[in-house]
Amino acid sequence: MPVFNGRTYTAAMFSGADGYQYAALWDQFFSDVLVEIGNSAPSLVMQAVNALVATVQAYAAQALAAQQAAVAVSGLSNLNSFQGLLQSGAPLAVFDYDTTRDWDEGAWRKRCTWQSWVSEAASTTRGSRSDHPAHIRMVAVSGFVALFDCDQATPSMWMVFNFGGAALGSYNMAQAPQAIFARDGKLWIAAGGYGVIEIDFVADTAILTNATVSVRYNGGIAARNAGAGFGGATGRAVLTNTVASAVAATVFPGSPIDRATGLPRPTVAVGTGFYLDIIHPSGAVTYPSTSAAVTSVAFDADGFLHACDGTTVRVYHPATLAVTGFSPIRSETASGTPALLGAPTGVNGHAARSAIGLTLRAPDPINPAAGMVAYITASGNPGAGGGAFNTGWMPGDCRLAIASTNTGSVSAANIANWSGGATTGWSTTDGNLTLSTSGSDLQIAETASTTSASKAIYQLSGCVVGLVYLLVINMRRGTVATIMRFDVTDNGQTVQLANGSTSSTSASTIVVQFRATDTSPKVRINFDSPYTAGQTGFVTSLSVDLAEPDRSAYAAGMRIFGQQTRALIAPGSDVTYTGYIYGGYDERPGDLSVGTGDVCFIQPVITFQTAPSSRSTLLDLSAPSGTGAYIRLEINSSGIPQFAVSDGTNSAVAVDTAPLRNSAVTHFMGLKRGATLELWRDGVRVATANAAAVGSLSNSAAVVRRAARANETGNLDGGHIGLVNLTRASDYAPTPEQIAKIVAHDLKRMRGASGILPGTLSAVQALSHDPDTDTVYASKGDGTALLQDGIVTGWLSALSGSTSNNHIAVSARQGGYVIATANQAVASQPAITFRDAILDNRDKVAPIDPNRIVFPAMATTDATPTVIARLPMAEGDEVQLMVDVEAVEYGAAPTERMGYQRRARVYRLPNGNVTVASVQTLGTDYESATTTCDVTVVADTTSQTVCVQATGVAAKRLAWSTLIHINRAGATRYAA
Known part of the structure; x- marks a missing residue:
């Protein structure tokens, strides 16, 4: 055994028998050899070189022999990548288990020598490898959970847990597994109506916990399929509900060490049919103050627990979980701040999924309202104005997000402009409502008490299917007992396109957008129960105009005035810019609730070769009268960016010192943070101004405009500048760290990187995050998208080994993945040298310091x-x-x-x-x-x-x- 630079090398190290990583081993070997030669006397250098040549040849031969042996077994080179079928049948859940991310980086595997499964003979449910692989991919189907050895190039079956009878996974019942999770030598199976099973490879045992019992299996893991059944009580508490549909585990700092295994005892989260249950290291079970059927759970890297029940994502601080009745530090919904894209159907620490698309999440753990989200959809998206888009990061209470991917020209189109109280164009669904003119209002009166809602209808015509329209309606509930509602439906009144309501007896202006599904939608108005005779409600005005959709949760698009032309910002990009022709601009009611608080305008631009000839307004909040408070992000006639605010009397302006560059894309952000204005350019703060003397920025008469001040027609210098459709406005000033994240994403998109989900289906069915490549996997009914910081880096569809593109589950580690399609489970893993490089270059998993x-x-x-x-x-x-x-x-x-x-x-x-x-x-x-x-x-x-x-x-x-x-x-x- 030669020694170089004080380090001993053996042939076994180069055969792979000791689990050494190829790239790291050879790099270390040659480094030590060079040091050894450099320390030798000149007369001994040649002798050392000759000895080195012989040693390298011997080790290379050993490595070649190991590689050829692998070829004989697998048919592939031992270093090759793999992509193909892992498990046939209809999989229900998958998990990618990388033991190098365990508390001791997987060292527990080397201590497993006496356990029953180590000496288990090869069979149809046991592979030939005796020790626990470092990397396992798991697949759950209706009848079993299969574990695959993924240490070598081609995955091979390592162990199978059958379900049915009294086997380890069934307790005399046949229940299909719903979710699987593994860490620190333990495997958890959420077994539906059967409870949750914990399989401990180090302790060579298994425990079943449900709402009735917590019992141990009557045998070791080698007897997992022998039908030994469960018997001995564990002393642990039981769950609040037997139906277990989700499971995840983590190890918190300070967790007690299990003296029998040498590993820390985990904290386990189980999503049940009634509660989120927490199984603590002590065996105690706690649950939160809110009951709900939790279908998705995940711990993030900081120990925060994320749980989804189909309407809400709740996030829990680890310090709160120990006592029953704990509450979330934040609750995320489709109407929260920040809001999710649609009702959530699943979550992990990085994203939430829904039937509409994907929400990337960058939360603020101290102030939930100060987090950021980004919405990403595919072309078949039915919500938020429809179609494919990527909003970029939206900070805080984001009130406007323009993210158009459309190209071509578009002109203003007014579909309806009703006011004055006339009943022309209105009708009712039955005789229980009467319509009449009351001053300048339309009065809707309920003439008979009924058990169901009657509706007043305004018929629209002239819409273009697929385009987005903005409805602005002013109404008050009058004597209506509860709420006065409206919606927009297709002409057949079978599909609801938008809705809104008011409970105010004062006139309320409500703004909603809808995407036309036919040429003649209907606006319908009704009262909430009780439907009592004599109730009256009033409508003052109603208008419908062609609009640029707002992709924020407020969904209040901007009406198009004049003519616009849209084009891709770069070849291959999915980001467009808008040029405004003949005084064109976009406008919507000014519903930013700024007051004396913070505000942020984000408006990237593209410049052309022509020098500026006039002032260009990028984004403006002001009154059409030109009076009162305003907020403006502009480029002056010299091409200098500036951000200005005024309360109508006192004003402040932050002015850059350098003009825009021609033929470039530039990212602008103007914000008011406390008493200071800040102007940011490409992520650099280029100007500030003292706004301490400026009072409230609220203006009840204000509107929001792109490309014009409210008291002017369009004034964008179209020969010099176009507005990139990544516009955002928020009642929050992002931190410098958040600004860096916003700008980094936007600049990538503006330079051609893709940001929308490939394929046509928008519903995201499964999520995973690969910490080794910082990649989010979003699985849909037509494939899986790979994203890094909101940029699409890959698309997995028509995968080898699968007959279905319907991807229902995914789990990823080390640059590879396992995906459950409707018919098979498929896997991919990069070449071993690449995986070695990942393990060498990533930050080591820090062991939990008990002190x-x-x-x-x-x-x-x-x-x-x-x-x-x-x-x-x-x-x-x-x-x-x-x-x-x-x-x-x-x-x-x-x-x-x-x-x-x-x-x-x-x-x-x-x-x-x-x-x-x-x-x-x-x-x-x-x-x-x-x-x-x-x-x-x-x-x-x-x-x-x-x-x-x-x-x-x-x-x-x-x-x-x-x-x-x-x-x-x-x-x-x-x-x-």
Whole structure:
């Protein structure tokens, strides 16, 4: 065994027998050899070189022999990539298990020598390899769960768990698996109405937990298909509901170590038919305050738990999960802030899926309303104005998002413009409503009490199928007891295109967009129950115009005035720009609720070779009268960008110092953050201005316009500039970090990168995230799209080994994937050398330090004492904690800053509760403003945890960060 540079090399290392990675091994070997030669005396260099040649030849021969042996087994080179059939039949769930991401990077595999499955003979349910592979892809079908060894080029069956009878996966029942998950040597199967099964490869056992029992299998894993059944109670708590449809697991900092396996005990989230259940390392089960049938769960890299129930995505801080009745730190819906694209059907830490498309998520864990989302759809999308689009990142409460992919010319088209109260054009569905003129209003009166809603109808005509129109309706409920509603339907009144309502007795202007499905849609108005005779509601005006669709959750498109022409910004791009002809512009009601708060305008532009000849307004919020408050992003007549605001009396303007470059694309963002205006150009802050003297920017008469001020016709210098259709407006000022993310994505799109989902179907059916390549996989009924930061980098369709493009599940790691189609499961993995490079170059999975723990930040919004961090305490634990807590007020100009240090002595006796013996203050607390804040350490005997508890400030949002150093009295440790 030669030694180079102090390192010993063996032939087994080059045969692959010891699991060494090829690229890393040869690189290390030659580096050591060169060092060894460099340290040799000149007379010995040639002798060393000759010895090296012989050694390299021997190792190369060993590697070649190993490769040829693999060829004999698999028919492929041992280094080749693979793409093809993994499992026939109709798969229900898949999972890509990479043990190098386990707590100990998969070292537990080498300690498995006595377990029953290690010496199990090869069969139809057991492969020939004895040890647990480093990389396994799993497929669940109706009758079994199959595990495939993916360490080599061609995946091969390693182990099968049958369902049915009394086998490991059935407990005398036949239930189809719904979801699978694995980490740290454990495999969890959500088995529908059967509960959840935990298979522990290190302990060589399995546990079934449902709403009735938590019991252990009567045999080792080698007897998994022998029908031994479940028997011995585990002492764990049971679930709240037997139906288990989703499962995920993580290991939190401070999790107790299982002395039997040497691995930390995980925290498991189970989506059931009634609740989200949390199985803790102690075996206790907790659940949240809200009951719902949870169908999708995922932990993100920071330990936050994301759960979806079909209408809402709820996100939970890890410190809140230990006690039943816990609440989410944020709830995400299609109408929230930020809003999701459609009702969510599934979620992971990076995205949410729906029948409309994909929502990429970049949340703010301290202030939920300050997060960002991006909507991405395919051409068959039926919602948000229809068709394919990618909004780019929308910060906070985004009120406008123009993301057109259409090309060609378009001109203004007014479909309806009714006012004055005349009944012309109106009708009713039956005799229970009467229509009459009341001043300048149309009065709708209910003449008879009924059990169902009667409707007043306004007939439209002249719409073009597939185009988007903006309906602006002004109405009030009058004497209607509850709510006055309207909708837009197709002419047959079978498809609802848009809807809205008002509960106000004052006139309300409501703006909605709809995509025409025929040429003659109908606007229908009705009252909510009770349908009582004598109720009256009023309509003042109604207009319908051709519009540029708004892709934000507000769905209030911009009416087209004049003539526009649209073209692709770059060859192969799916981003267009709009040129305005003959004074054209876009307009919609000014529903940005700015007041004295923050605001952000985003408007990229494309410039041509012609120099500027006049001022160009990019985005404007002002009144048609030219009076009152305004917000404007413009290019002046010298080609200099500027961002200006005024309250009608006082104004401020941030002006760039350099003109636009000709023949270029440029990203502009103007924002007001507190009392400061900021102008950003291609992600660089180029100008600021003091806006402290500027008051409220609200203007009830204001409209939003692109390419014109509200008191002018279109004034965009069309010979010099076009507006890129990535326009956004938000009642929030993004942080510099968020701005960098917004601009990076937009510039890629503006330079030709694709951003819309390939294929035609828009509904996303499954999600996965590959942490090794930072790629989101979005599976649809016609294929799977691969995205990095909202840029489409790949499209998987017509895959080898599959007869279906209907992709219903996906899981990805190390640049490869396993996809469940309607008929088969297919897999792909790159060449081993590429996988080795990924493992070599990625950040190592940091083991959980049992003595130093950093907790994710926690928010407080009032002075209620709040747990911001917690540690589980096992029986017999004796610890001393050094707690370091820092807090800061959320926002651009914080006044509250705090710092605390505490020393706590904590113990838990056998069969006893957690006890905090003492808490001492170290040094002097720092509090910059409010002095009633505090941090202490308390015991929670319900969850048997020790908690760091913080008291914040009333009506202020504070972010608390916690670091704990732990000194354990290990000699007295009693933990089971």
